[in-house]
Amino acid sequence: MTTLRTIADINIKISQGSVKVLTVEALKARVAEVGVAQTAQEVDVVTTGTFEPMESSGAILNLGHTDPPIKIRQCWIDGVLTYSGFGAVDLYLGASQPTETSLNDNDGEDARERGGGHVIEDLIAGKALPLRATGQGTDCYPRSDINTLITRDSINQFYLFNPRNLYQNFLVGVNGGDRPLHTYLGPLQPQLGNAVYSNPGALSPLLNDPKLRLVGVGTKIFLGGGIGYVSWEGTQHFPLQKRLKNDTPIGPAATLALIGDAKQMSPKWVRGCHFKHYGPSLMLGVGVPLPILDESVVQACAVSDQELVAPVIDFSIPRRVRPTFGLVSYAQLKSGALTIDRKRVRTAPLASLHLSRQVAIELKEWIESGQFTLTEPIAEIPCDRTFIPQDSRGSQMNLT
Amino acid sequence: MPVTYRLAKDFNIAANIIRAQVAPNQVGKLVLELAGDIDQLDASIDWMQAQNINVSFASREIVIDEDSCVDCGLCTGVCPTEALTLDPETFRLNFRRSRCIVCEQCVPTCPVQAISTNF
Secondary structure: OOOOOOHHHHHHHHHHOOOOEEEHHHHHHHHHHHOHHHHHHHOOEEEEEEEEEOOOOEEEEEOOOOOOOEOEEEEEEOOEEEEOOOOOOEEEEEOOOEEOHHHOOOOOHHHHOOEHHHHHHHHHOOOOEEEEEEEOOOOOOEOOEEEEEEOOOOOOEEEEEEEEEOOOOOOEEEOOOOOOEEEOOEEEOOOOOOEEEOOOHHHOHHHOOOOOOOOEEOOEEEEOOEEEEEEEEOOOOOOOOOEOOOOOEOOOOOOEEEEEEHHHOOOOOEEEEEEOOOEEEEEEEEEEEEEOOOHHHHHHHOOOHHHOEEEEEEOOOOOOOOOEEEEEEHHHHHOOEEEEOOEEEEEEEOOOHHHHHHHHHHHHHHHHOOOOOOOOOOEEOOOOOOOOOOOOOOOOOOOO | OOHHHHHHHHHOOEEEEEEEEOOOOOOOEEEEEEEOOHHHHHHHHHHHHHOOOOOOOOOOOEEEOOOOOOOOOHHHHOOOOOOEEEOOOOOOEEEOHHHOOOOOOHHHHOOOOOEEEOO
């Protein structure tokens, strides 16, 4: 296929202020109007975005050294336990780590509904939070404890390092059982009371680049209102998921690990959240620019909600492989209801479609104003990873 | 004065305390949901007013904090009367107060705790 422009060409146009950028929705509309070939001629970059809970996220923090210095053994920030089993004052604050209520001044319901995601949001918002740590006490790090307040400006590094973000498609949760379920998709009501989908469908970054041709290690992105990068394949990356003829997967598939400086981010795009009786998580705005190198990029981005599907999964069977009610299109999901076993079931999204659009619009404005250029990926994301289940060895589960 | 005790004892009214802020020997505020015979309810309200208790009537409703709401729409799936819906064009949350029966299922569903009741 004929190359229309390179990333270097696009960056020159960005610096000259002559770049033509469309959000992915505007691009789909343009293709419907003038076709793929003309759209590919006209447009240089398409911006995609999503805003959804991404619980496999967290922040790396480096506190700086105290005097006398401490090698942290255990540490809590605002009552949330961090991981400290590496550098002396390096910490990893996981988004889904719940607040330990006994350690928080503000005990009770409020504290129980908080966790790492809220602490990350508060630090990004510039709040001062209490930090308590105990030390191991060594010859080089003699200190045994510390109680202090930290802000994003009083620590050395504070960056998000998210092992699994940007799921390329996901599933639809329903509950065919007879008791309410509290899940990572929120409450699922019994007897197919509601259905929840968590991917924004045709807006979703990786559904518009189904074979990960344009996105790779080193791709610069919008992450939480700041600049971030794709750092690796994500955990549970499963590009070999079954796919439709348009190359989009029929269920959870590719994932990406993302990294970015949290000190630049905004609490508007990094929001702690909590699912009742499941736990805390983090809602994150992520935007990915896709360079229109040739017509095939436009062809892939023209995919509509009618042509994208997700599996409807019954969460009432608490097993690794749960029964499915078949596939449903995102057009159907976004209509507000679907039909299962001749029963009308209301559908609700978990991704904010409104804020997903806003991410794509904001990234478009960054590129048009010259403050965001595109990067060439430095390595491809593997497309041949299988999905390995973990079966306990040496023990056998017997269901008879 | 033990108000809820008197309501139960003298008027056979079940008083569900929704919110209370009453310091000893001081003026306070008590939000009650009263259930009982209609005539007894009227009589109990007359009695409370006679005791210099300022009685005002509140209708319970849900309140959405628009600064916290991210328009995810998770609440729309559990709202039995479709008072909460997503606009099909903008995908922003719509709340039609007249359809709300204050079942409060949306309150614990909201992942960013943006929905509460007004007392």
